[in-house]
Amino acid sequence: MQSSSKALMVQGTTSDAGKSVLVAGLCRVLANKGIKVAPFKSQNMALNSAVTIDGGEIGRAQAAQAYACGIEATTDMNPVLLKPNSDTGAQVIVQGKVLTDMDAKGYHSYKPTVMPYVMESFSRLQSHYQSIMVEGAGSPAEINLREHDIANMGFAEKADIPVIIVADIDRGGVFAHLYGTLALLSQSEQDRVVGFVINRFRGDIALLESGLDWLEEKTGKPVIGVLPYLHGLMLEAEDAIDVSQLNSDEVQLKVVVPVLRRISNHTDFDPLRMHPNVDLVFVGKNQPLPAADLIIIPGSKSVRSDLAYLREQGWDKQIERHLRFGGKVMGICGGYQMLGEGIADPLGIEGEAGQSKGLGLLPLHTEIKDVKQLKQAKGTLTLPGQHGVEVFGYEIHAGETTGVSQDAPLTLNGLKDGAIGCDDQVFGTYLHGIFEAPQACAAILSWAGLQQAKGYDFAQMREESISRVADAIEQHLDLKTLWPDLDI
Incomplete structure (x- = not known):
């Protein structure tokens, strides 16, 4: 399956694989080419949230992605936001407004009820924008969460959109992550995957090429690109606290x-x-x-x-x-x-x-x-x-x-x-x-x-960080594979 510029979903092998940053960068690439683009994430779990222009609450990552598109963030860009308030429960926010508190089991059963709201928001964005860049949540290979899924392949199948899968090589085990994730998907879901992106690579790309060849041979999916490790990026995190210290010697x-x-x-x-x-x-x-x-x-x-x-x-x-x-x-x-x-x-x-x-x-x-x-x-x-x-x-x-x-x-x-x-x-x-x-x-x-x-x-x-990500994407990703209809 090949993608048009209309919609593309980025899923990851793990949390923090780089989905949010990749979506922001792709949004900026499209915006720079004159494409009217918007971000979307059907379900987000985070205690970092932003207030939208229409007076609702969404994940901060989607607000940053909207900025990358050059547009104001709205609640349709993240129709379901879960804000944990205990180890087993969360506040459920639908289309920007608090719905109720639920425990994990109760919300899992409730997902089919919120799916129409998710699709309503997605359809509204589609009617206003030429392209939608969609971010998944966690990993699509979480077997225990696949039933009633609205965040990854469950949404991709319902919306009928293509998917790329990103993995973080800096964590190690990148080939197992990508191969295993694809293997755990159903046949129709595998068919939906147009390729892989490897993120945060350091070193000589020549040392990686044999592994890339192996992955493409075993899966039949292309590696669309290998993105370098970009130090010092400043883009809003969804939840994890970045404790890296980037100060100079002039700390006072x-x-x-x-x-x-x-x-x-x-x-x-x-x-x-x-x-x-x-x-x-x-x-x-x-x-x-x-x-x-x-x-x-x-x-x-x-x-x-x-x-x-x-x-x-x-x-x-x-x-x-x-x-x-x-x-x-x-x-x-x-x-x-x-x-x-x-x-x-x-x-x-x-x-x-x-x-x-x-x-x-x-x-x-x-x-x-x-x-x-x-x-x-x-x-x-x-x-x-x-x-x-x-x-x-x-x-x-x-x-x-x-x-x-x-x-x-x-x-x-x-x-x-x-x-x-x-x-x-x-x-x-x-x-x-x-x-x-x-x-x-x-x-x-x-x-x-x-x-x-x-x-x-x-x-x-923030502006410089988004521009750096967009420049790296243009340099290292095969954008023609993603958008054959664009003049790239």
């Missing part, structure tokens, strides 16, 4: 982020991870918080549960000590709620109903309600002793916080947000993505103690 400020069990939107910290003057450290279970200039409590899908976890780790006492020594503390979204006097969840929206005492660092109270706030936001940030600077981002939270004063540090969409407390040592806000605005990033780093702080142009880094 240390920032520590405790990793909560249900940490959400950790992509908030990507601009700090890339900043040449910032040493960003993620601290996990059973690890003490090291000495730092700034501690940031991140967002959480289950705020009261993660607040209890923070205390179990002894991080609350370490934060108090950090403040006594003059350090700064910041909270974003769920972390902002934790900084207050208390959090109430009378309806049990995020878990067991009840109340929790906050860290008591800001004079605020939060109640978790059954209507989630989803909005893009922009405005002004004014920190102590500074002039106001432009800020932008998005809000995703079920909590409603009271006690916000008229001298709050943020004005977003005309409303006050956030708080400053503890002799200007503590700052909290609901705004995700706050570090992506260069001036706001510089203002916060200056508040935290960075001398002559400069903003880091995260948007430019």
